Amino acid sequence: MTIGVKKVARPREMSFAESLYLVEIVKGLGVTMGHMLSNIVRQEGIKTIEYPEVRRRMPPRFRGKHRLMKRENGAPRCVACFCCPTACPAKCITIVAGESPDPAVEKYPVRFDIDMLRCVFCGLCVEACPVDAIRMDTGWFTPPDDTREKLIFTIDTLLEK
Amino acid sequence: MTGPLFDIAVAVARIAVFFAFCFGLVVVMTWVERKGAAYIQDRRGPNRADIFGIRAWGLFHPLADALKFLFKEDFIPDNAHRLFYQMAPMFSLAPAILAIAVIPFGPDVTVMERRIALQIADLNVGILYLFAVSGMTVYGVVLAGWASGSKYPLLGGLRSSAQMISYEVSMGLSLIGIFMVFESVRMSRIVAGQGGLLFGVLPKWGVFVQPLGFILFLVAQYAEANRTPFDMPESESELVAGYHTEYASFKFSMFMMAEYLHMVVGAAVVATLFFGGWQFPYLGDAGFLFPGGFAVAVPPALVLLLRIGAFVSKVLFFAWLYVWIRWTIPRFRYDQVMRLGWKVMLPLSLLNIFVTGLTLLLLKK
Numbered sequence: 335m336t337i338g339v340k341k342v343a344r345p346r347e348m349s350f351a352e353s354l355y356l357v358e359i360v361k362g363l364g365v366t367m368g369h370m371l372s373n374i375v376r377q378e379g380i381k382t383i384e385y386p387e388v389r390r391r392m393p394p395r396f397r398g399k400h401r402l403m404k405r406e407n408g409a410p411r412c413v414a415c416f417c418c419p420t421a422c423p424a425k426c427i428t429i430v431a432g433e434s435p436d437p438a439v440e441k442y443p444v445r446f447d448i449d450m451l452r453c454v455f456c457g458l459c460v461e462a463c464p465v466d467a468i469r470m471d472t473g474w475f476t477p478p479d480d481t482r483e484k485l486i487f488t489i490d491t492l493l494e495k
Numbered sequence: 496m497t498g499p500l501f502d503i504a505v506a507v508a509r510i511a512v513f514f515a516f517c518f519g520l521v522v523v524m525t526w527v528e529r530k531g532a533a534y535i536q537d538r539r540g541p542n543r544a545d546i547f548g549i550r551a552w553g554l555f556h557p558l559a560d561a562l563k564f565l566f567k568e569d570f571i572p573d574n575a576h577r578l579f580y581q582m583a584p585m586f587s588l589a590p591a592i593l594a595i596a597v598i599p600f601g602p603d604v605t606v607m608e609r610r611i612a613l614q615i616a617d618l619n620v621g622i623l624y625l626f627a628v629s630g631m632t633v634y635g636v637v638l639a640g641w642a643s644g645s646k647y648p649l650l651g652g653l654r655s656s657a658q659m660i661s662y663e664v665s666m667g668l669s670l671i672g673i674f675m676v677f678e679s680v681r682m683s684r685i686v687a688g689q690g691g692l693l694f695g696v697l698p699k700w701g702v703f704v705q706p707l708g709f710i711l712f713l714v715a716q717y718a719e720a721n722r723t724p725f726d727m728p729e730s731e732s733e734l735v736a737g738y739h740t741e742y743a744s745f746k747f748s749m750f751m752m753a754e755y756l757h758m759v760v761g762a763a764v765v766a767t768l769f770f771g772g773w774q775f776p777y778l779g780d781a782g783f784l785f786p787g788g789f790a791v792a793v794p795p796a797l798v799l800l801l802r803i804g805a806f807v808s809k810v811l812f813f814a815w816l817y818v819w820i821r822w823t824i825p826r827f828r829y830d831q832v833m834r835l836g837w838k839v840m841l842p843l844s845l846l847n848i849f850v851t852g853l854t855l856l857l858l859k860k
């Protein structure tokens with residue numbers, strides 16, 4: 335079998351004026367100055383999102399910070415079935431189950447901690463949940479914080495969102 | 496106030512004012528560089544530092560930077576040569592500022608019946624002094640590279656020495672045309688010589704008399720100041736940060752100040768040698784005299800202000816040109832820098848000398 339030879343288009347030879355560089359440099363200076371002036375006069379060309387004041391709109395399936403859903407009476411929807419800590423590859427979810435005061439519900443989470451320092455935002459907890467109690471649809475990534483303790487989210491903070 | 500006391504006062508005042516001008520411009524240029532880079536690249540640039548809620552387009556960032564550098568840990572790596580490591584930033588900053596001594600900032604002024612040159616020292620070896628001093632700047636870079644005891648700074652220092660030697664040659668040769676035309680190496684004479692008219696229309700500035708010399712000198716200046724497209728010693732994408740990789744805190748800041756001082760002084764030198772220094776086009780001692788024989792009388796105080804203003808605006812333009820060029824042209828490869836230096840710049844500067852000499856000879860006959 336012969337090796338196929340493909341002709342690749344080579345860039346054309348530089349003309350004399352181009353090989354002097356000077357004209358091309360002046361053209362380049364024109365391009366950069368044009369960008370600068372248009373950015374000073376009109377701000378639309380600037381791509382920067384000024385982060386704390388303006389936030390990027392995340393796509394709907396973006397996996398952001400977790401939240402726990404509530405029932406109609408305000409109790410957590412979670413039934414403490416331990417599917418999410420089992421599915422979690424980073425082992426960042428800690429649940430302590432307790433007997434629910436509501437006779438219709440068997441168990442509820444006394445503690446539901448997510449260690450955001452370990453979470454890898456894979457979304458497997460959301461996939462695993464049989465009652466749609468945990469979601470990652472806040473459209474917001476974990477903001478930085480001063481201490482490690484503040485980044486271990488407890489059930490109260492998760493229910494707030 | 497008479498006699499020596501007056502002279503000393505004048506000398507101190509001149510040094511203080513020019514020093515303040517240059518360092519003030521350095522501070523402004525760091526802001527201009529960051530903000531200009533941002534706007535050229537469709538970004539916003541620094542705008543967060545504020546004093547009492549006033550942000551002023553990030554103008555306080557240089558202040559915040561200076562404070563930050565002062566409070567950072569002054570770290571010396573174990574492998575570094577302690578003495579040379581600490582000397583290097585001084586060696587790079589001092590020659591950069593020395594060069595302003597011979598630059599005339601304005602015409603002579605008469606104060607209390609004495610003529611005072613607006614120049615720290617009007618040396619009769621003017622440009623040679625400039626070369627000597629700017630040649631010394633490479634020591635700071637090489638010393639930093641060698642004393643850091645680390646491979647990236649060493650490579651940066653090596654590149655810098657090779658580059659400086661190559662471009663120093665064509666830089667010197669490109670100016671010989673200027674000496675030949677203005678028949679002096681004294682800066683004040685060169686500026687005074689640029690006051691006339693060429694063919695009765697153009698101001699007799701160095702750039703019109705020596706266009707090729709100007710381009711060669713400008714390119715060599717960029718190489719000397721280690722600015723893009725010749726920032727081989729730094730080249731952050733290849734050598735981390737080149738010669739100042741191992742530096743932190745205020746020592747690093749001294750290297751940065753030296754770089755910006757080079758820009759400011761380089762801009763002043765280009766303005767002085769090729770753009771008439773403090774000469775305002777068509778402005779004589781008594782007022783404007785346009786080519787058509789049309790004259791406008793201007794009071795002497797305004798003439799002085801216009802001339803100093805002309806110098807300052809030329810310096811500002813060339814300082815901005817450094818920034819503008821940096822964000823337009825990418826860095827050369829190392830062998831391309833060497834090829835340009837030895838195989839293009841050097842023959843062209845020799846050709847320039849030959850053509851200038853020939854023209855002057857024919858004009859004299």
